[in-house]
Amino acid sequence: MIKIIVDCFGGDHSPQANIDGALSALEQISDIHLILTGDEAVIWEYLDGKSYDPARLEVVHAPQVITCDDKPTDAIRLKRDSSMMKAIMMLRDRDDIAGMVSIGSTGALVTGALVRLGRLRGVIRPTFCPILPTMKGGIVGICDSGANVEVDSAMLRQFAIMASLYLENVYEVASPRTALLNVGVEPGKGDAIRQEAYGLLKETQCLNFVGNMESRDLLGGNYDVVVCDGFSGNVLTKTTEGTALEMLKLLKGKIYSRFRYKIGALLMKQMFTEIKDFMNYQNYGGSVLLGTSKVVVKGHGSAKSVSVAKCIEQAYKMELSGLGPKIEAELVKYEHYEE
Amino acid sequence: MIKIIVDCFGGDHSPQANIDGALSALEQISDIHLILTGDEAVIWEYLDGKSYDPARLEVVHAPQVITCDDKPTDAIRLKRDSSMMKAIMMLRDRDDIAGMVSIGSTGALVTGALVRLGRLRGVIRPTFCPILPTMKGGIVGICDSGANVEVDSAMLRQFAIMASLYLENVYEVASPRTALLNVGVEPGKGDAIRQEAYGLLKETQCLNFVGNMESRDLLGGNYDVVVCDGFSGNVLTKTTEGTALEMLKLLKGKIYSRFRYKIGALLMKQMFTEIKDFMNYQNYGGSVLLGTSKVVVKGHGSAKSVSVAKCIEQAYKMELSGLGPKIEAELVKYEHYEE
Numbered sequence: 239m240i241k242i243i244v245d246c247f248g249g250d251h252s253p254q255a256n257i258d259g260a261l262s263a264l265e266q267i268s269d270i271h272l273i274l275t276g277d278e279a280v281i282w283e284y285l286d287g288k289s290y291d292p293a294r295l296e297v298v299h300a301p302q303v304i305t306c307d308d309k310p311t312d313a314i315r316l317k318r319d320s321s322m323m324k325a326i327m328m329l330r331d332r333d334d335i336a337g338m339v340s341i342g343s344t345g346a347l348v349t350g351a352l353v354r355l356g357r358l359r360g361v362i363r364p365t366f367c368p369i370l371p372t373m374k375g376g377i378v379g380i381c382d383s384g385a386n387v388e389v390d391s392a393m394l395r396q397f398a399i400m401a402s403l404y405l406e407n408v409y410e411v412a413s414p415r416t417a418l419l420n421v422g423v424e425p426g427k428g429d430a431i432r433q434e435a436y437g438l439l440k441e442t443q444c445l446n447f448v449g450n451m452e453s454r455d456l457l458g459g460n461y462d463v464v465v466c467d468g469f470s471g472n473v474l475t476k477t478t479e480g481t482a483l484e485m486l487k488l489l490k491g492k493i494y495s496r497f498r499y500k501i502g503a504l505l506m507k508q509m510f511t512e513i514k515d516f517m518n519y520q521n522y523g524g525s526v527l528l529g530t531s532k533v534v535v536k537g538h539g540s541a542k543s544v545s546v547a548k549c550i551e552q553a554y555k556m557e558l559s560g561l562g563p564k565i566e567a568e569l570v571k572y573e574h575y576e577e
Numbered sequence: 578m579i580k581i582i583v584d585c586f587g588g589d590h591s592p593q594a595n596i597d598g599a600l601s602a603l604e605q606i607s608d609i610h611l612i613l614t615g616d617e618a619v620i621w622e623y624l625d626g627k628s629y630d631p632a633r634l635e636v637v638h639a640p641q642v643i644t645c646d647d648k649p650t651d652a653i654r655l656k657r658d659s660s661m662m663k664a665i666m667m668l669r670d671r672d673d674i675a676g677m678v679s680i681g682s683t684g685a686l687v688t689g690a691l692v693r694l695g696r697l698r699g700v701i702r703p704t705f706c707p708i709l710p711t712m713k714g715g716i717v718g719i720c721d722s723g724a725n726v727e728v729d730s731a732m733l734r735q736f737a738i739m740a741s742l743y744l745e746n747v748y749e750v751a752s753p754r755t756a757l758l759n760v761g762v763e764p765g766k767g768d769a770i771r772q773e774a775y776g777l778l779k780e781t782q783c784l785n786f787v788g789n790m791e792s793r794d795l796l797g798g799n800y801d802v803v804v805c806d807g808f809s810g811n812v813l814t815k816t817t818e819g820t821a822l823e824m825l826k827l828l829k830g831k832i833y834s835r836f837r838y839k840i841g842a843l844l845m846k847q848m849f850t851e852i853k854d855f856m857n858y859q860n861y862g863g864s865v866l867l868g869t870s871k872v873v874v875k876g877h878g879s880a881k882s883v884s885v886a887k888c889i890e891q892a893y894k895m896e897l898s899g900l901g902p903k904i905e906a907e908l909v910k911y912e913h914y915e916e
Binding site: 455470472 | 712726758761767771791792807808812817822823824826837838841843848
């Protein structure tokens with residue numbers, strides 16, 4: 239039985255979507271045990287009349303809620319009774335719990351997990367890795383995407399190893415094509431850190447390193463893992479999201495501007511639904527922390543129950559596949575790891 | 578009379594588009610004098626039979642061509658007789674020439690200009706500033722976008738001042754809303770350089786500094802200038818371009834997949850043309866170097882004659898508005914400038 243905590247408060251549709259997602263995961267995965275954190279009165283009331291296996295569901299009371307307005311460092315210090323911080327502390331203290339899923343504030347979750355949870359053996363700094371859909375129907379992991387705004391080449395190599403193992407073990411991508419985000423594809427590009435990292439990545443046996451890549455090629459489907467510092471990774475992820483959303487908005491605005499466009503759009507309705515589905519974060523689970531001692535999955539703020547269930551499945555697969563021990567076994571082979 | 582050099586070799590449609598663009602600029606702007614560099618036999622042959630004012634057009638022979646396969650540092654050393662390097666050297670050596678326009682390799686142009694041209698008084702490092710259209714019909718300048726992958730806070734302040742003056746003088750944007758690219762909007766975000774830069778930008782009188790911005794908001798129309806290091810600026814610019822292109826490709830692929838979508842697309846034909854026009858680089862001129870002693874404009878590699886003419890007009894406006902002297906007058910007011 240794999241035990242996972244679900245932080246029920248946080249996200250646009252919480253607590254309903256979070257609880258429904260948990261129930262749906264319980265139904266889909268037979269050897270999972272879930273612990274819901276949050277205001278227990280609210281949770282029990284919502285559970286009332288729903289059908290689920292009570293032997294595999296616990297509720298732990300945590301009345302406070304961390305919002306996106308809370309400063310992360312304050313949140314983790316002052317809101318110890320929040321559904322998120324309670325989850326992090328239980329995850330740290332209880333050996334029987336494998337991981338947690340939260341839909342709440344990314345800043346608070348990443349900061350809280352980095353500060354309160356230990357690291358896997360050998361990890362210099364844990365890293366935050368979201369997944370984006372590519373235009374060829376696959377996915378690409380971006381690592382780091384904001385946990386570490388300052389990095390060195392040894393950290394970049396570790397990000398590559400951890401993300402590559404993650405794609406392989408959780409998404410069944412065979413020898414993930416791993417590239418270094420840079421300002422040009424030629425070797426020698428970028429600053430000293432990038433140039434050093436290029437050398438390290440090239441000599442790392444377990445990686446399928448394919449060289450530098452430019453951000454304009456992110457969605458083309460030629461890469462499975464993009465390695466970068468947290469600052470440019472954050473820019474990469476948010477620019478992709480922002481541009482796609484702005485383009486859809488532009489299309490929508492135009493369609494409503496003329497009658498014949500509305501007719502055209504009606505004929506293409508299914509197509510637009512497909513595109514929206516394809517770009518919909520609900521269908522791709524969450525972003526994960528790699529390198530923490532326990533599994534942490536962060537769902538998209540707008541996650542509905544389907545997406546929450548996918549995040550729980552992700553956490554389950556990370557634990558089931560032994561991703562943590564595999565990361566430790568690999569990192570120890572290279573210099574620069576933390577003792 | 579303002580004298581500008583047009584590098585006629587370089588770009589997907591060169592030399593035709595470059596020469597046609599030059600002729601069209603000559604027609605539109607009465608006090609401009611153009612010097613075309615490149616293989617003179619080819620240029621004269623193409624000019625044959627065309628109507629233009631011969632007193633305002635010169636041709637300077639430069640038989641070599643720099644391609645995108647040439648390593649920038651080699652190109653500027655070994656291809657001194659290329660249309661681009663000849664232009665840069667003439668710009669450096671002749672006081673009567675104000676600027677140049679090139680459609681060729683960005684790397685070679687930026688490297689060549691930085692190495693061979695002097696800087697304006699007070700400039701620590703010149704910067705590369707492209708312009709993107711926003712979804713509200715305006716534009717936004719991204720500065721730096723690749724010339725300086727490593728920066729400090731004083732450089733970021735200079736980028737902000739130069740780009741702000743550029744938007745004001747060339748695009749008539751009154752007190753440009755200037756933001757610092759960061760991983761979150763709150764003050765205190767980002768690494769030490771970003772935190773220091775925030776303080777410097779805030780205290781800079783001539784700027785309309787509106788705080789940190791996240792990359793997902795680039796196209797929303799709330800910013801006129803985005804200040805960043807060249808690495809993340811490069812990621813920002815190329816990700817926006819890449820995502821928009823991939824989405825159009827996705828739409829196109831879908832439309833061709835079913836008959837009813839084709840009918841729908843026919844009804845929306847004008848709308849798609851409008852969107853393509855809106856996103857078309859041809860309509861937005863080129864990227865500029867700010868901080869070099871003379872004006873340098875880089876057109877998009879796929880520039881057609883309309884776009885080349887716009888680049889020439891940009892160079893003309895930069896000189897006419899006295900942008901260079903205005904930058905010098907402003908930078909001298911702050912510490913950290915180069916003597």
